Amino acid sequence: MPLGDELSAEGRxxxxxxxxxxxxxxxxxxxxxxxxxxxxPLIEEDVAFASIAQDEISHAALFYELIESMRGLGRDQxxxxxxxxxxxxxxxxxxxxxxxxxxxxxxxxxxxxxxxxLEQLAKCHxxxxxxxxxxxxxxxxxxxxxxxxxxxxxxxxxxEARSRVQAALERVVRESRGLFQPMAWEQxxxxxxxxxxxxxxxxxxxxxxxxxxxxxxxLRMPPDVPPGEHPRGRTGxxxxxxxxxxxxxxxxxxxDPTASW
Amino acid sequence: xxxxxxxxxEARIARGDLVEADxxxxxxxRRQCFRLIVTHANSELMGALPEREWIPRAPGLKRxxxxxxxxxxxxxxxxxxxxxxxxxxxxxxxxxxxxxxDLIEGKAKFHNVFSYPAPTxxxxxxxxxxxxxxxxxxxxxxxxxxxxxxxxILRRICAEEAIHLKHGEDxxxxxxxxxxxxxxxxxxxxxxxxQPLLHFFGPPDELSPNSERTFRWRIRTRTNxxxxxxxxxxxxxxxxxxGMEIPxxxxxxxxxxxxxxxGDPDWNEFxxxxxxxxxxxxxxxxxxxMTREQQGWVLAAMADPTSAA
Amino acid sequence: xxxxxxxxxxxxxxxxGEPHRHAGSLRAADAQMAVVLAQELFCRRKEYVxxxxxxxxxxxxxxxxxxxxxxxxxRVYRIGEGYRGTVEKWKRFGGDGDASRG
Amino acid sequence: xxxxxxxxxxxxxxxxGEPHRHAGSLRAADAQMAVVLAQELFCRRKEYVxxxxxxxxxxxxxxxxxxxxxxxxxRVYRIGEGYRGTVEKWKRFGGDGDASRG
Numbered sequence: 217m218p219l220g221d222e223l224s225a226e227g228r229x230x231x232x233x234x235x236x237x238x239x240x241x242x243x244x245x246x247x248x249x250x251x252x253x254x255x256x257p258l259i260e261e262d263v264a265f266a267s268i269a270q271d272e273i274s275h276a277a278l279f280y281e282l283i284e285s286m287r288g289l290g291r292d293q294x295x296x297x298x299x300x301x302x303x304x305x306x307x308x309x310x311x312x313x314x315x316x317x318x319x320x321x322x323x324x325x326x327x328x329x330x331x332x333x334l335e336q337l338a339k340c341h342x343x344x345x346x347x348x349x350x351x352x353x354x355x356x357x358x359x360x361x362x363x364x365x366x367x368x369x370x371x372x373x374x375x376e377a378r379s380r381v382q383a384a385l386e387r388v389v390r391e392s393r394g395l396f397q398p399m400a401w402e403q404x405x406x407x408x409x410x411x412x413x414x415x416x417x418x419x420x421x422x423x424x425x426x427x428x429x430x431x432x433x434x435l436r437m438p439p440d441v442p443p444g445e446h447p448r449g450r451t452g453x454x455x456x457x458x459x460x461x462x463x464x465x466x467x468x469x470x471x472d473p474t475a476s477w
Numbered sequence: 478x479x480x481x482x483x484x485x486x487e488a489r490i491a492r493g494d495l496v497e498a499d500x501x502x503x504x505x506x507r508r509q510c511f512r513l514i515v516t517h518a519n520s521e522l523m524g525a526l527p528e529r530e531w532i533p534r535a536p537g538l539k540r541x542x543x544x545x546x547x548x549x550x551x552x553x554x555x556x557x558x559x560x561x562x563x564x565x566x567x568x569x570x571x572x573x574x575x576x577x578x579d580l581i582e583g584k585a586k587f588h589n590v591f592s593y594p595a596p597t598x599x600x601x602x603x604x605x606x607x608x609x610x611x612x613x614x615x616x617x618x619x620x621x622x623x624x625x626x627x628x629x630i631l632r633r634i635c636a637e638e639a640i641h642l643k644h645g646e647d648x649x650x651x652x653x654x655x656x657x658x659x660x661x662x663x664x665x666x667x668x669x670x671x672q673p674l675l676h677f678f679g680p681p682d683e684l685s686p687n688s689e690r691t692f693r694w695r696i697r698t699r700t701n702x703x704x705x706x707x708x709x710x711x712x713x714x715x716x717x718x719x720g721m722e723i724p725x726x727x728x729x730x731x732x733x734x735x736x737x738x739x740g741d742p743d744w745n746e747f748x749x750x751x752x753x754x755x756x757x758x759x760x761x762x763x764x765x766x767m768t769r770e771q772q773g774w775v776l777a778a779m780a781d782p783t784s785a786a
Numbered sequence: 787x788x789x790x791x792x793x794x795x796x797x798x799x800x801x802x803g804e805p806h807r808h809a810g811s812l813r814a815a816d817a818q819m820a821v822v823l824a825q826e827l828f829c830r831r832k833e834y835v836x837x838x839x840x841x842x843x844x845x846x847x848x849x850x851x852x853x854x855x856x857x858x859x860x861r862v863y864r865i866g867e868g869y870r871g872t873v874e875k876w877k878r879f880g881g882d883g884d885a886s887r888g
Numbered sequence: 889x890x891x892x893x894x895x896x897x898x899x900x901x902x903x904x905g906e907p908h909r910h911a912g913s914l915r916a917a918d919a920q921m922a923v924v925l926a927q928e929l930f931c932r933r934k935e936y937v938x939x940x941x942x943x944x945x946x947x948x949x950x951x952x953x954x955x956x957x958x959x960x961x962x963r964v965y966r967i968g969e970g971y972r973g974t975v976e977k978w979k980r981f982g983g984d985g986d987a988s989r990g
Contacts, residue, residue, distance in 0.1 A: 250532050250545050254525045255768045257775035258893070259556045260914045264928035266549035270542055270861065277538045292537045316775050357853050358927065365924045369917055373778025380774065461533075468598045469536035475656050477536035477598075495803040497836075499949075543863040546932075553929060560895075560913050573915070625803045630912065643869035650875035718879045779917035780892040795940075797899070797910065805910035808899065817948040825950055837950055844946035846923045848939050855931040855939065864933055 218285050219344050220410075227408040230401035231345075232286055233304070234415070236294070237399075237450060238333070239279035240305035243295055244458070245326060246272030247465060248313055257316055268323070268362065271355045278348050296469040300454045300462055307449035308391040310458035314384070317370060317377070321384035324363030327356060328426050329395045332418045336411050345410075367433040382435060389426075389438040393419065394447035490694050495625040498564045506694050509687065510624045511565050513696060518558035519580045519587035524612075525551040526761045527595035528604055536598065543644050544601060550637045557630040564626065581766050583753045588612075590673045592755020599652055599659075599666035605645025607670060610712055611677045613638045614704045623695040653719040660720075667716060668724050675742040676750070678705040709737035793842040794820040796827075798834030806838055817841065895944040896922040898929070900936030908940055919943065 220228045249269030256262035280291035309326060313319045334356065337349035370381040396419035405411050427437035447453060469477060483503055489496075496502055525548045532548060535541040559573050566576075579585040590608050595601065616635050622628050652663040679701040682688050691697040699707075713730075716723055727740035750758070791813035797806035809828050814820035820839045828837055849855050862868035893915035899908035911930050916922035922941045930939060 247533065250541075253532055253545060253548050254522075254529045254552055255764075257772040258779065258915070259522075259552060259559065260916060260925045260929060262552045263549055263556060264925045266545060266552070267928040267932060270545055270549075271857070273538065273542055273545070274857075274861070277542075280538070295538055296536070316772060351858065354853050355857060357851070358924075362924050365920050369921060370775075370778055373775075376774050377778035464533050467534045472656060472658065475659060476651055477540060497799075497802055500802075539863060542861070543868070546861070546864050549932075553932075556914065556929065557912055560915075628803065629805060640864070640866055640869075643866060643872055644863070646872045647869045647875075650872055650879075654875065654878060715876075718876075720879070779921075797908075806899075807909045808907040821948050821950045839948045839950075840942050840946055844942055846919045846941045848923050848927050848941070854934075855927060855936060856934040860934055861932075 219282050219342060220286060223408050223410070226401075226404050227410070228286060230404040230408075231342075231410060232283055233399065233401045234405060234410075235279045235283050235286075237304040239276045239283065239294070240303050241276075241309055241326075241330070241395075242272045242279065243276035244303070244305040244461065245309040245323070246270070246276060247461060248309065248311075249319075249323070251313055252319065264362065268359055271359065275352050275355070278352065282344065282348065292469065293473070296466045297473060298462075300459045301452045303452075303454060303458060303462070304450050305458070306391070306394040306397070307447040307453070307455055307458075308388065308394055310449070310455060310461060311391070312457055314387075315380060317380035317384040318387060320363060320366045320370065321381060321388045323359070324367060324429075325385075325388050325392055325426055326395065327359045327363055328429065329392065329418075329422050331356060331360065332422055332425070333415060336413070336415070336418070339412065340410050342410060364429070364433065367430070367435060371434040385430070385435060386438045390441050391447055392422070392426075393441060393443075394449055395419075396422065397446065397448060397450040399450060487694075490623050493695075494623075495628065496623055497625050498561075504568075505690065506696075507565060507568065509691050509694065509696055510627070511562060511569070511571075512687075513691070514558060514565065514624075514627055515562045515576055516586050516588075518555050518562050518576070519585050520591060521551050521555035521558060522580070523587045523591040523761060524608075525555070526764070527591060527593070527757070528601055530595060531598065531601045534598070535601070540648070547605060547641050547644055550641065554630075554634050554637070557634070558627075561626045561630060565624075577765075577769070581762055581769065583758075583762060586751060589676050589747055589750045589755065590670075591761070592750050592753075592758040593669070593673055594757050597662050597666060598648075599662040600670070602645050602648030602652060602663070603666040603670050605641050606649050607645070607667075607674055607712060607716075608677070609638050609641045609645060611674055611708050613642065614708050614711075615678065618699040618704060619697070621695070621698050649719070653721070663719075664721050667721050671724050672742050672746070673750075674708070675705060675739060676744075676747040678702075678708065680744050680747065706736050709739070710735065713737055791815055792820075794824070794839050795842055795845065796820075796824045797838040797840070798828055799836045800834055802835060806836075809834065809837070811842065893917055894922070896926070897942050897944055897947065898926045899940040899942070900930055901938045902936055904937065908938075911936070911939070913944070 220231045223231060246269050249265060249272060252262070253266045253269070254262065256265050276295065277291055280294045283289065283294060284291050308322060311318075311322070331353070334349050334353045338346060338353060340346055340349070367381065370377045372378075396416045398414070398416040402414040402416060406414055423437070423440065430437050449458075482501055486501070486503060486506070496506070528544060528551075529548050532541065532545045535544045559576065562576060563571075563573050566572075576585065580587065590604075590611075595604060613635060616631055616638065620628060620631050620635065622631070649663060652659040681702045682700045688697070688700075713723065713728065725740045725742075727738060729738050730736075731738055749755075753759070792815070793811055793813055794817070795811045796809045798809040799806045812820060812823050812827060814823050817839060820841075821837075824837050824839050828834055894917070895913055895915055896919070897913050898911045900911040901908045914922060914925055914929055916925055919941065922943075926939055926941045930936060
């Protein structure tokens with residue numbers, strides 16, 4: 217029974233949008249993570265971070281496969297065949313990696329936002345979606361442990377490391393609201409009982425959870441940004457950094473989308 | 478006094494005994510092992526770079542994951558091998574940091590093949606299949622090395638290389654059975670990689686003092702030429718069966734001996750590359766130098782005593 | 787009296803070439819005593835060519851919760867199973883599919 | 889710089905009922921980092937159901953080998969630090985240093 221069959225047409229369309237948003241988030245952050253491969257600050261960390269990159273790309277594949285079962289478009293077509301204007305990821309995730317402090321701060325706060333999202337999905341009554349959310353949550357446990365370990369280490373690793381990680385947090389928080397951009401279809405998913413609350417309403421709890429987590433790492437949670445400045449990646453408002461990423465990522469696949477690679 | 482120990486050591490080796498990290502060993506044995514092992518570690522680290530360029534471009538989610546996983550394994554191999562090299566070189570006062578500095582400053586050697594460009598997706602298949610196939614020949618032979626910590630990690634390295642080989646085969650077979658453009662891309666990659674593959678095993682062993690001792694102490698157990706022939710026996714027929722040409726007009730199988738005859742693979746090119754003259758050598762070493770500078774602060778943060786938990 | 791003794795874990799190497807394996811644990815006042823005791827308990831019949839002795843408090847372990855180590859399910863592209871199709875593809879080129887593994 | 893990092897030995901249990909076997913070693917800044925990194929260095933293919941991570945300086949051995957396996961000359965590991973600080977789930981970080989994983 218394809219996913220969401222018991223929903224209305226609008227409900228299925230809304231669910232497809234939510235899955236696409238999550239898939240694009242995971243694909244884009246997974247791609248950025250993979251760019252560290254062979255260049256992480258310690259050979260042992262290089263191996264660990266490459267696993268985190270594979271986890272995110274694998275999670276994206278799981279979501280694209282769910283969309284494939286609903287819309288018939290192949291997972292590689294979904295991942296490699298869409299222009300920047302159709303990508304639903306938050307702009308925070310498309311930003312270039314910067315230094316190790318930015319990479320760790322961004323990944324950690326994204327993992328916290330993702331955890332909130334997955335906790336909500338793990339309670340939804342669509343069994344297929346619930347199972348996928350459960351599996352992803354198990355692997356995200358390691359991401360949170362890895363991020364916390366590094367934030368503790370950097371915050372207590374001397375003045376330069378501490379100032380770099382605090383500066384990175386300022387940059388990340390400025391764009392983290394974009395992870396919770398309000399979307400028109402949210403209300404339909406709540407109305408049809410797929411999720412209990414609108415994902416964009418998780419923002420306050422995200423800030424509280426992040427504040428607690430950073431405090432135990434000995435770090436300050438930067439203040440919120442005024443509402444007007446929020447990025448709008450989820451409705452096509454992307455940066456040149458995403459266009460360049462997609463151009464690189466699709467270089468071979470787009471040279472012949474009908475060939476088998 | 479130590480002569481007694483040298484005899485006893487050599488008798489043990491001749492009996493097939495193995496040497497552990499904290500056993501007594503002649504300084505020359507330690508030096509020869511270290512030379513071989515640190516070159517292997519450098520090759521794994523540098524060897525990751527040509528394929529690494531294709532992680533961001535790999536076509537399709539499965540290929541993106543498998544190329545990333547393979548390069549991750551190569552970095553994992555480098556980690557295991559540097560650890561063995563570090564324990565071996567502690568009496569010489571050489572640290573991992575020193576080994577990485579020597580590599581970056583062009584003072585240390587690594588396998589010739591990783592100085593060549595990988596300009597197309599077909600290179601990813603050919604490297605994973607044929608270069609890893611060549612590496613599996615040399616590493617398989619080292620499984621019987623007398624230095625036990627190295628032999629132990631080689632068991633895991635060879636098991637992982639065998640999976641890389643299948644990943645490479647899968648790409649090559651897909652291209653070989655694909656469009657005309659894909660077959661042409663594959664042929665072009667084989668054209669570029671064939672000579673470096675013959676160079677990979679090194680020139681035929683002139684019994685230099687180095688190689689004589691490495692055999693007597695069973696650090697190495699098979700000569701360069703034996704390894705090259707073993708590679709040709711396995712892979713030349715398979716490349717030809719794909720309908721691909723091998724760029725060596727003199728290449729033919731000698732039915733009596735089962736050996737492959739091949740044209741002279743220009744050993745001057747080999748020595749030029751090994752001494753740092755490869756097309757991509759400098760660019761890749763520069764990449765590693767830049768990374769080290771940008772990330773010095775992270776290493777400082779890790780070593781900072783004030784932060785010890 | 788026993789409770790102020792420290793627990794030590796003991797690992798032994800059976801032969802050169804073999805990795806150390808966990809052989810058991812013992813209580814002792816300190817590391818030096820633990821090593822002597824361990825040799826007594828575990829090496830009387832030359833079972834091990836070398837033993838390592840470690841205070842249990844120095845051991846950190848994973849996983850800490852119930853999440854299993856490594857991904858569930860196994861990542862097929864990391865193991866041979868992910869490439870079983872190559873045997874079939876070789877047949878199309880007349881190969882017998884496993885020669886390259888020798 | 890990298891050589892200032894502590895060496896940790898890693899032991900893994902392949903299946904329930906099997907003893908832990910030495911699997912290899914890694915460098916890390918501290919025990920928390922070592923445990924996190926060891927999981928991906930040694931368990932990417934479900935090789936072990938549990939791993940133990942031990943700073944090499946906490947290992948006492950016999951009989952004495954000829955070359956020192958013991959503490960790194962530049963950084964002697966303080967046994968006191970060996971007490972098991974852990975990184976709990978995100979709610980109780982290793983940051984406060986004393987939460988035990990026990």
